[in-house]
Amino acid sequence: MRLSPALRLGRRPVGRRGAAVVGEAAAVMGPPRRLPARGPGLVVGLVLALSWLGGTQAQGMCEPPDRLQSAELEEKFSTMNSFPIGSTVSYICRPGYVRIPGKSLTRTCGEDFQWSPTEELCTERKCKHPGELGDGFVNVTDLTFGSKATFSCRAGFRLRGASEITCVIKNEGVDWDRDLPLCERIPCKPPPSIANGHHTEAASYVYQTAVTYTCDEAPKGADPFSLIGSATIFCTYDADLNGVWSEEPPQCKVVKCENPKVENGKKTGGFGPLYTYRDSVMFECDPGYVMNGSEVIFCGEDNTWSPPKPTCKKITRSVCGAPEITHGVVIPAKSVYEGGESVQIKCSAHCTFPHGAEEMTVTCQGQNTWSSLQDCACGPMSSGLTPHINYGKVIDGQKPAYSVGDMITIECYTGYTLHGEARIQYIGENRWVPAVPTCQLSAYITAIICVIVAVIVFLAAFWAYKKFFAQNGKRDSTPCTAEYKICKA
Template identity: 35%
Template sequence: MVDSEQVLGCKAPMGLVLVLLLSSLLGPLGQAQAQDCEKPMRYTMSLTGEHIQKEHFPNGLVVTFECATGYRSTGGSGKTTCAAGTWTTSTLSCEKFNCGSLELVNGHVEYSEGTSFGSVATFSCKDGYILSGREKLTCGNTEWLGRTPTCSVVKCDSPPSVDKAEGPSPKRDLYDFASVVRYKCQKDYTINGSASLKCSSNGKFTPNPPTCLMVRCKAPYIPNGSQKSGARPPYVHRSLVEYECNPGFKMEGEGVMTCQLNSTWSSTPECKAIIITTTPTTTTTTPTTMTPKTPATTQKDVLPVDPTSSPVLPVDPTSSPVLPVDPTSSPVLPVDPTSSPVLPVDPTSSPVLPVDPTSSPVLPVDPTSSPVLPVDPTSSPGDSKTSSQFLWFLVLVPIVLAVAIGLTLKKRGSQSLRAPVPLEEDKIL
């Protein structure tokens, strides 16, 4: 190890010795770390002075930054040092410049990026006003780059005069936006178009000026028709008449007509003759029943009725049905309504003799009861023998009558039934 004191040739202070010792040890490493720096880049800053154009900066060089165009310093230092290829941090702070808002009387302003540096302001005027100046301005480094425009009220030139009309009224050389002028046609003339015009935002009156027309419609001619009501000549614009057809004619078209601007009627009706056609009809007389009409009612064909035939009486729904008559059978004689009903007779039974109408009625006999004998009229009431005889009489009389009638019918065969011939009383007994 080399003695520092011998190298220097004298006795050196202790601090200097340490520095020399460290330099001898770190010399090669320190030379290796001493590098140049690349050009420093800051988004909101830029270099000042002679360093603006340089691309490489030696180790240990100090440079200064300032806020870039459109930005303002908010404090701090812009100095930075190249240390072994790296720039130290500066304390300078920058923010984008704000131009402030703009005001447009009778108009509106729109901003692309607020009111800061680089933003674009677009101007437009309200309806009835026209822009004077630039339509757009840009926020620069210190202010808006240009003069703020203005909105002026729209002016319209005087509209033209109209033939046969009074106006425009009021009469001026220039009219402000939304001003209105009016026209009036002379006597016997009708205005065609709008009587009022308005100064619009494009500096012109709208709509177009009107015209004045002489409107006269000729008297309507409707063959086989006549005027019912309405105006009388002369027929001017909007005159209204109503026509009707004569008897026997029918109108086709609109009978009410209006005189139009082109001096013609709004419609031309016609009265056409009514043609009456007749067709033969057949009248039939049929009984009718009032029934309510119903989406299920069906129509049935009605046959004509022979006027010479007997009337058909309504049928009682509760009566028994009438069966057809066999033409080969014996005729049925009419029955005396005062006579007793004739019951069917068993041809094998004994004939039944006619009953004396003056005799007592014969009551039906209970087959389970004892036979009843004829009653002795001389017996006293309550006599059992007499009662038995009377009961026998009541039983035998109907039997004898039935046998007599059966024999009579058997003898006559299939002859038709006739009223029974009364027999003498002695034969009945």
């Protein structure tokens, strides 16, 4: 058996591509011609030329595989620069990734000099769901390595701990880099103490805790203390979620106003020898006099009457006192009006004049007489009703009717989730703040219902399918009738 020159020199065959390259070289050099015997040096030169023309592909080699995001070559393959066709390399998953079930961690150099497979060999590890946050909310869009979970608290609470955690590599796996935070009810400092008074005590002072102030008893024979300001304050919070009290505490001090007297007038209410904070007195003028000022005055915290005491002016032929109107206001408001002067009277909310109008104009006719003066009649004031909560109920504070400031607490039935604030306050005109919440079916119950519906649809489809083929089977197995036999013949 004769060997080719390449085999005799101990080199591998150049393969198909190498043969093609040789052919191209031959075409360039022209038709073959007999060469004089030059010895082995000529053969060696020809082999080197063919090796140079064929390159790496002529020898059937793959270049190093592309870098994968999820895996890296084992160390023994990472330093190699070329790989023969059919050779296989092994990978290991990078930190934060895990092998895809059923997928091999190897790649092979194919005859097309490409590595297969081309897709990723590993997938991202996943952290467990961080769990629920009491009195707060968890926002998680993904659980894969590198993803984040953020936290927030409902009104009146603030986070204690990190507001964001990240899924990171930990203990040869992945886990969250921090512990779950807590939502704590926003605390306030203890309520301020006041002179000559005290407040109610509480085990702790946190969001919505209320305290009430009371003045101390005055020593025997001394004037009593008056509470100036709001008696009750409550714990709330500012824009930075720091606990603050709703307002400054009240004051306890002695307030005394002098006994008021009005010339040409008299008291009709508020009789007494001593007047303290918020005591009131009502006056009326004697016949033939008209009042200039307010008929009711109050003892203020600065020991003076507010508004100032009225005066009584003698009625002349050409003037009128302010028209007395029930459930309405006079525009413009004055104590004395000249004869012929007109004013507008506007009824209060939910009130009208007997003929249905809400406003009317009257004119001073002198001698304290007004033309067409009528009182406003008012219908019943509407009070708030208990809001209707679908799939929920009021568990605290429910009444047949509500006044401004009343509060109720709402709870959803089992299987439903509350969307909104559970505790709301009535502000009048059948309105609540915050808005009345709703109860919506929880995601878990929704998933169960979807599964049940899917099973019912599947069973219905299976029943129709079975019935259809049962009828076709009966039709095919029915004995031939006479007409059928005739047609068949």
